[in-house]
Amino acid sequence: MKVKFGNVVIYVVLFFIMLFFLFPYFWMILSAFKTPVQTYAYPPVWIFTPTLKNFTSLLTDYNILFYLKNTLLVTIPTTLLALIIGLPAAYSFARFRFRFKEGLFASFLILQLFPSVSALIAFYFIAHSIGLYDTQLMLILAYLVWNVPLVIWLMRGFVEEASPEVEESAMVDGYSRLGAFFRVTLPSILPGLMVTSILVFITAWNEFTLAYFLTEVNAKTLPTMVGLFRTQTGTMWGMIFGLSFLSTLPVVILALAIRKHFVTGLTFGAIKK
Amino acid sequence: MIEKWKKLKKYYPLLLILPAFIYVLVWVVYPTFLTLKFSLSEYTLGTPWSAAKFVGLANFKWVFFEDWEFVPSLITTLEFTVVQVVGGLFAGLGIALLLNRITKGRNLMMALFIIPIALMPSMVGLTWRLFYSYDGIVNFFIEPLFGKINWCSTTFALPAILITEFWQWTPFFVLVFFAALTSLPQEPYEAAKIDGASSWLTFKDITLPSLKRMILIVTILRSIEALRSFDIIYTLFGGGPGIATQTLSIHIQRTAFLGRMLGRGSALSLVLVLITLAIIIPMMWYFTRSRS
Numbered sequence: 055m056k057v058k059f060g061n062v063v064i065y066v067v068l069f070f071i072m073l074f075f076l077f078p079y080f081w082m083i084l085s086a087f088k089t090p091v092q093t094y095a096y097p098p099v100w101i102f103t104p105t106l107k108n109f110t111s112l113l114t115d116y117n118i119l120f121y122l123k124n125t126l127l128v129t130i131p132t133t134l135l136a137l138i139i140g141l142p143a144a145y146s147f148a149r150f151r152f153r154f155k156e157g158l159f160a161s162f163l164i165l166q167l168f169p170s171v172s173a174l175i176a177f178y179f180i181a182h183s184i185g186l187y188d189t190q191l192m193l194i195l196a197y198l199v200w201n202v203p204l205v206i207w208l209m210r211g212f213v214e215e216a217s218p219e220v221e222e223s224a225m226v227d228g229y230s231r232l233g234a235f236f237r238v239t240l241p242s243i244l245p246g247l248m249v250t251s252i253l254v255f256i257t258a259w260n261e262f263t264l265a266y267f268l269t270e271v272n273a274k275t276l277p278t279m280v281g282l283f284r285t286q287t288g289t290m291w292g293m294i295f296g297l298s299f300l301s302t303l304p305v306v307i308l309a310l311a312i313r314k315h316f317v318t319g320l321t322f323g324a325i326k327k
Numbered sequence: 328m329i330e331k332w333k334k335l336k337k338y339y340p341l342l343l344i345l346p347a348f349i350y351v352l353v354w355v356v357y358p359t360f361l362t363l364k365f366s367l368s369e370y371t372l373g374t375p376w377s378a379a380k381f382v383g384l385a386n387f388k389w390v391f392f393e394d395w396e397f398v399p400s401l402i403t404t405l406e407f408t409v410v411q412v413v414g415g416l417f418a419g420l421g422i423a424l425l426l427n428r429i430t431k432g433r434n435l436m437m438a439l440f441i442i443p444i445a446l447m448p449s450m451v452g453l454t455w456r457l458f459y460s461y462d463g464i465v466n467f468f469i470e471p472l473f474g475k476i477n478w479c480s481t482t483f484a485l486p487a488i489l490i491t492e493f494w495q496w497t498p499f500f501v502l503v504f505f506a507a508l509t510s511l512p513q514e515p516y517e518a519a520k521i522d523g524a525s526s527w528l529t530f531k532d533i534t535l536p537s538l539k540r541m542i543l544i545v546t547i548l549r550s551i552e553a554l555r556s557f558d559i560i561y562t563l564f565g566g567g568p569g570i571a572t573q574t575l576s577i578h579i580q581r582t583a584f585l586g587r588m589l590g591r592g593s594a595l596s597l598v599l600v601l602i603t604l605a606i607i608i609p610m611m612w613y614f615t616r617s618r619s
Contacts, residue, residue: 280562301447
């Protein structure tokens, strides 16, 4: 009986912990369906007739689809290019032995830790001098700096998990290393590739600092819309909550889709699950 | 011909790394060189580079001796980092240990813990801005306990940001520690049980030492993120009121883009990079050394 009581206490404590970590998101979603007056009513409004006004206004008055299009035009090429550049390097680190291997590998992580704000002034200058300021291409080029190392770190682990013996036996059968890679190794690392792509996609989707200061009109992405709703006459909270709900939903779904590997991704492959 | 092919094959591993290496190197080395160049000049945003004036180390002199905001910003950055790492470690480990003691529903809870981490930080900052307003949801919950707090004041703005960041990132610690706990071998625990060791001793002598690696990893990763953290601080209070929540990242942005002083901003940027390296490299060194 005593054990049971202990369990009840744990569940009650966990319930309140979960409440703390989930309530703000729940409240954000709820507020997205409120009228502006309801969003800042005190005491807070819990029961109300949901309105879609915020979403329709985002669509028609603020052309959210334009920002969505820009976001996708940045995130999808970033993801693909990061894989194209990063995967061969990851494969090399996983399969071959050469001098300075671990040092080179570590240097990619050290390059990854550079604060993006520190790079901002130089990137701003480069963007202007090569005519890429306020373009999607500039954001892609900038995002790759942080995402290529991420791909290398994650994919090395996934390639190492795939057995080299099968690949070698395919090579004995007459396949080139490239042929063996595509026939044997690639299918077995596809789940890892999927997880890595989603993580890169999420990182690029959520990126704010560079997107905010390297764009002005044409290449503005969803996160930079935060600057639109604070006007002289006040803050348009209805829009903000509507935007928050819409722009976080795809990422939350993607993150939950790879939930088993999410920890692996966040720790640069240091933890395997 | 075959000789030549063999020679080329020797470089195969390096050839595969080359594109990634060159790309990242170019995009790190060239901007760093530019930043260094700017940091030695008086260079104003909106003017062409040809109008910039070489001033030697004057910008660095300014950062260390004349800029009264530098030291407060540095302190805020370090305070922020320490609170995030220490708070996250304790809360994350505590919650993971609790989760480890139950069986029903923990997979669901682990999935739900992913949500805060996945959210766009800029949106988190902006929405919490309303949550922290005087008539906001945060004050609604704490009013019965402490009365309403003016979160946008000099005293409470930094705690507010710390709570929001804690909210978004503690789940990260929970996920990591829970994954580590569930993969620990069971034999030592059974042996300890037979020996009649108390649960505190079991934790101190078995669990904690085997988690050492994980603790180091999350400390390094979270420190990197905390030292460069920008989005939430910027969208929540923008560094204010005054400089109450101004970290070095915010100070750089304000100096370079609000104050239009690109030279001084570049000097600050380099200082932030050096501080980050000075903190993270020893951690990594300790980490790789403890592995072997």
